[in-house]
Amino acid sequence: xxxxxxxxxxxxxxxxxxxxxxxxxxxxxxxxxxxxxxxxxxxxxxxxxxxxxxxxxxxxxxxxxxxxxxxxxxxxxxxxxxxxxxxxxxxxxxxxxxxxxxxxxxxxxxxxxxxxxxxxxxxxxxxxxxxxxxxxxxxxxxxxxxxxxxxxxxxxxxxxxxxxxxxxxxxxxxxxxxxxxxxxxxxxxxxxxxxxxxxxxxxxxxxxxxxxxxxxxxxxxxxxxxxxxxxxxxxxxxxxxxxxxxxxxxxxxxxxxxxxxxxxxxxxxxxxxxxxxxxxxxxxxxxxxxxxxxxxxxxxxxxxxxxxxxxxxxxxxxxxxxxxxxxxxxxxxxxxxxxxxxxxxxxxxxxxxxxxxxxxxxxxxxxxxxxxxxxxxxxxxxxxxxxxxxxxxxxxxxxxxxxxxxxxxxxxxxxxxxxxxxxxxxxxxxxxxxxxxxxxxxxxxxxxxxxxxxxxxxxxxxxxxxxxxxxxxxx
Amino acid sequence: xxxxxxxxxxxxxxxxxxxxxxxxxxxxxxxxxxxxxxxxxxxxxxxxxxxxxxxxxxxxxxxxxxxxxxxxxxxxxxxxxxxxxxxxxxxxxxxxxxxxxxxxxxxxxxxxxxxxxxxxxxxxxxxxxxxxxxxxxxxxxxxxxxxxxxxxxxxxxxxxxxxxxxxxxxxxxxxxxxxxxxxxxxxxxxxxxxxxxxxxxxxxxxxxxxxxxxxxxxxxxxxxxxxxxxxxxxxxxxxxxxxxxxxxxxxxxxxxxxxxxxxxxxxxxxxxxxxxxxxxxxxxxxxxxxxxxxxxxxxxxxxxxxxxxxxxxxxxxxxxxxxxxxxxxxxxxxxxxxxxxxxxxxxxxxxxxxxxxxxxxxxxxxxxxxxxxxxxxxxxxxxxxxxxxxxxxxxxxxxxxxxxxxxxxxxxxxxxxxxxxxxxxxxxxxxxxxxxxxxxxxxxxxxxxxxxxxxxxxxxxxxxxxxxxxxxxxx
Numbered sequence: 048x049x050x051x052x053x054x055x056x057x058x059x060x061x062x063x064x065x066x067x068x069x070x071x072x073x074x075x076x077x078x079x080x081x082x083x084x085x086x087x088x089x090x091x092x093x094x095x096x097x098x099x100x101x102x103x104x105x106x107x108x109x110x111x112x113x114x115x116x117x118x119x120x121x122x123x124x125x126x127x128x129x130x131x132x133x134x135x136x137x138x139x140x141x142x143x144x145x146x147x148x149x150x151x152x153x154x155x156x157x158x159x160x161x162x163x164x165x166x167x168x169x170x171x172x173x174x175x176x177x178x179x180x181x182x183x184x185x186x187x188x189x190x191x192x193x194x195x196x197x198x199x200x201x202x203x204x205x206x207x208x209x210x211x212x213x214x215x216x217x218x219x220x221x222x223x224x225x226x227x228x229x230x231x232x233x234x235x236x237x238x239x240x241x242x243x244x245x246x247x248x249x250x251x252x253x254x255x256x257x258x259x260x261x262x263x264x265x266x267x268x269x270x271x272x273x274x275x276x277x278x279x280x281x282x283x284x285x286x287x288x289x290x291x292x293x294x295x296x297x298x299x300x301x302x303x304x305x306x307x308x309x310x311x312x313x314x315x316x317x318x319x320x321x322x323x324x325x326x327x328x329x330x331x332x333x334x335x336x337x338x339x340x341x342x343x344x345x346x347x348x349x350x351x352x353x354x355x356x357x358x359x360x361x362x363x364x365x366x367x368x369x370x371x372x373x374x375x376x377x378x379x380x381x382x383x384x385x386x387x388x389x390x391x392x393x394x395x396x397x398x399x400x401x402x403x404x405x406x407x408x409x410x411x412x413x414x415x416x417x418x419x420x421x422x423x424x425x426x427x428x429x430x431x432x433x434x435x436x437x438x439x440x441x442x443x444x445x446x447x448x449x450x451x452x453x454x455x456x457x458x459x460x461x462x463x464x465x466x467x468x469x470x471x472x473x474x475x476x477x478x479x480x481x482x483x484x485x486x487x488x489x490x491x492x493x494x495x496x497x498x499x500x501x502x503x504x505x506x507x508x509x510x511x512x513x514x515x516x517x518x519x520x521x522x
Numbered sequence: 523x524x525x526x527x528x529x530x531x532x533x534x535x536x537x538x539x540x541x542x543x544x545x546x547x548x549x550x551x552x553x554x555x556x557x558x559x560x561x562x563x564x565x566x567x568x569x570x571x572x573x574x575x576x577x578x579x580x581x582x583x584x585x586x587x588x589x590x591x592x593x594x595x596x597x598x599x600x601x602x603x604x605x606x607x608x609x610x611x612x613x614x615x616x617x618x619x620x621x622x623x624x625x626x627x628x629x630x631x632x633x634x635x636x637x638x639x640x641x642x643x644x645x646x647x648x649x650x651x652x653x654x655x656x657x658x659x660x661x662x663x664x665x666x667x668x669x670x671x672x673x674x675x676x677x678x679x680x681x682x683x684x685x686x687x688x689x690x691x692x693x694x695x696x697x698x699x700x701x702x703x704x705x706x707x708x709x710x711x712x713x714x715x716x717x718x719x720x721x722x723x724x725x726x727x728x729x730x731x732x733x734x735x736x737x738x739x740x741x742x743x744x745x746x747x748x749x750x751x752x753x754x755x756x757x758x759x760x761x762x763x764x765x766x767x768x769x770x771x772x773x774x775x776x777x778x779x780x781x782x783x784x785x786x787x788x789x790x791x792x793x794x795x796x797x798x799x800x801x802x803x804x805x806x807x808x809x810x811x812x813x814x815x816x817x818x819x820x821x822x823x824x825x826x827x828x829x830x831x832x833x834x835x836x837x838x839x840x841x842x843x844x845x846x847x848x849x850x851x852x853x854x855x856x857x858x859x860x861x862x863x864x865x866x867x868x869x870x871x872x873x874x875x876x877x878x879x880x881x882x883x884x885x886x887x888x889x890x891x892x893x894x895x896x897x898x899x900x901x902x903x904x905x906x907x908x909x910x911x912x913x914x915x916x917x918x919x920x921x922x923x924x925x926x927x928x929x930x931x932x933x934x935x936x937x938x939x940x941x942x943x944x945x946x947x948x949x950x951x952x953x954x955x956x957x958x959x960x961x962x963x964x965x966x967x968x969x970x971x972x973x974x975x976x977x978x979x980x981x982x983x984x985x986x987x988x989x990x991x992x993x994x995x996x997x
Binding site for chain 2: 201218219231298301302306335361363401438467468471472
């Protein structure tokens with residue numbers, strides 16, 4: 048398939064060698080200042096050109112009157128000038144040969160000024176500029192340190208490098224989810240707040256991310272889609288190779304009206320959307336929490352079946368996990384005789400050798416190691432759920448190492464549940480950062496496993512799936 | 523109603539003037555050491571008597587061979603001696619006139635030793651000792667600094683003083699929930715891990731908490747109930763005055779088997795339990811997250827109706843909140859003409875005066891104040907949902923003050939939603955600590971509001987409910 052030039056030019060947005068910040072400012076509180084600062088402080092490896100007709104120098108960098116005054120090649124631009132100047136700035140970008148633009152400036156179709164928006168879209172299209180926005184919050188590529196989000200890092204944390212790319216129609220929702228992900232230790236490839244989508248819309252972004260080697264999982268927050276048919280066609284094609292997790296806001300009648308007032312999106316009924324999503328094998332999240340709960344599980348190899356082995360140092364958590372497992376239609380694995388034998392030999396006599404496997408409140412990390420090793424070998428088990436209560440006397444940080452080493456074998460998916468306060472959260476974050484998806488409760492983990500399973504079944508239909516399957520291209 | 527002596531004696535467990543730690547130890551890793559240390563470090567105001575036949579002094583306190591050697595009156599004892607010594611220790615406690623005992627020691631019915639458990643129960647009953655346990659994790663009363671939980675504070679945080687009392691059949695689940703609550707800033711009155719419930723069971727605890735002036739909301743984690751009929755009778759009576767939030771583990775068939783193996787609880791079907799809970803007007807949580815999500819909302823005055831006014835600085839969050847509102851059967855309030863007028867005058871022209879009220883991404887705390895004040899006055903609004911995105915440029919800590927001041931008026935319930943990372947969590951914790959229930963997402967907030975509403979309707983049936991009703995006795 049031939050990729051349209053406009054979509055291909057998104058490369059300049061996410062991985063530029065040089066970037067102009069048009070509307071750069073010397074005032075610390077101005078958006079155009081924060082963006083230049085984020086590029087410098089973030090360690091962007093390429094060249095940064097501040098553009099401001101009234102400044103000689105901004106943050107130690109030479110400033111230019113216009114992009115046309117820059118002698119060197121410029122791949123991409125972030126634009127944060129008043130709306131009235133946007134058209135002429137875009138003309139300059141086109142003449143300079145800039146391929147990608149992130150247009151932060153608002154005051155277009157979201158306030159009824161549709162003609163003005165069409166005008167700037169026409170300019171971008173004339174020059175094949177991949178234009179994100181207007182009225183957007185910017186783009187983050189953790190790997191290349193591209194960061195045009197104008198919010199300071201102490202308020203909105205930046206995530207580590209990872210395989211999830213996230214596109215959001217709402218800048219605010221997008222921002223708070225990125226912040227949440229950063230804190231939880233979840234890795235991301237790209238974040239795009241695409242705002243009014245005057246040129247590049249959700250379908251263009253999906254197509255780009257489908258071909259993007261750094262993107263393993265796509266997450267989308269949508270209030271509406273511009274072209275439902277194309278969206279479904281594109282999504283259907285992508286989900287054969289990469290999972291897409293989506294949340295659709297404005298599904299209820301009252302919610303649809305709120306969405307219309309917010310982004311002007313026209314909404315269909317909740318049922319219509321859900322049915323369409325299902326048809327395209329999208330993974331639908333019902334809540335913000337589920338959005339990344341569902342996405343992050345794909346850090347693990349795809350499971351070969353739905354038989355779950357549960358290890359816990361708290362009996363009650365095992366009971367709750369079993370309840371959730373049954374509710375989600377998953378199967379409680381039967382331990383093989385060999386597993387039972389090896390566990391009986393290694394665990395204390397008061398441990399009950401069954402699934403869920405309660406290794407008892409006095410368990411240390413060695414006991415976790417024994418249990419994990421036995422379940423790794425057991426062919427009756429497809430997925431291992433590791434419940435770790437970090438509050439107990441015997442548990443310390445070494446259990447985290449054991450879980451990460453087991454996950455690194457990439458033989459079976461390993462999912463963790465850690466419920467608690469500061470000490471627990473610290474360890475949960477480490478697990479997550481090293482690719483072990485970690486959940487706050489048995490129910491949220493089981494729900495994610497169930498979606499994981501559904502996608503694995505879909506994936507195996509379209510791919511030669513050696514078991515367990517590796518989604519990741521890079522590992 | 524006459525309260526049985528055994529239940530009345532629970533006072534000695536929660537509010538003792540003097541306490542003996544039997545099995546106190548000089549070894550820092552021993553349970554009997556950590557407990558003495560927790561009482562000293564926690565600032566328990568009463569007397570602490572370590573009991574250990576082989577020590578002269580423990581942590582600077584004189585140690586005694588037996589409680590019978592202590593000259594002064596002893597209200598209560600924490601017992602952490604090997605199982606074989608428990609019977610004789612309890613006899614001593616009885617002779618000494620000790621009224622409450624927390625028996626940490628395990629090795630009784632949970633490992634099949636039912637006779638031994640019956641024997642110690644008989645001793646306790648002979649002396650009217652309110653005995654918690656055996657095989658339990660202890661008791662915490664934040665207000666009196668009673669803390670017999672043997673886990674260090676860096677692993678398991680201790681909650682602030684508040685109105686929620688939490689009883690848990692599972693020590694592990696109980697512990698991690700307390701830890702979670704401590705971190706979230708949720709206040710608690712009592713925490714009890716009641717273990718095997720040889721003497722004091724869940725019904726006794728409910729009866730005690732029903733009369734306890736410090737307890738405003740009761741939360742329970744149950745795997746089974748010993749006497750279903752009594753449980754329902756007691757619960758039904760209590761819920762007319764105080765809300766009870768309950769989670770029942772072991773509801774599924776596989777989960778019930780796991781529960782049987784864990785605490786020996788026999789379980790009924792999920793439907794039977796849910797129907798019974800409904801009949802007694804218990805608030806049932808389906809997940810661990812919901813347990814305190816539902817409980818903490820009662821920090822606010824009971825609402826007079828289900829018309830919700832939503833304020834947000836992120837349009838997308840307003841859309842999601844509206845979706846959840848409709849799903850939970852709540853009503854989107856219609857702003858009165860007066861409210862519309864006052865908002866139009868005070869908010870910028872690009873703000874859309876409707877519900878959900880989007881005060882726009884550039885909102886500062888003053889704009890929140892204007893919006894809250896208008897909704898406080900509006901008689902069309904029963905509940906205010908405050909969505910605050912702390913990531914935005916205009917928001918700082920002052921918005922927290924405004925929300926707390928509004929909540930302190932106790933005219934209408936004010937519920938907050940704050941989604942994000944470190945900066946957001948810090949502010950969420952402050953709001954929570956000052957009695958403004960704060961949620962991570964619109965959906966979790968709306969679900970809690972819906973339970974809140976249901977309980978308010980039930981409460982008003984049995985009480986002269988001036989509107990809005992005050993559950994709290996102390997404020």
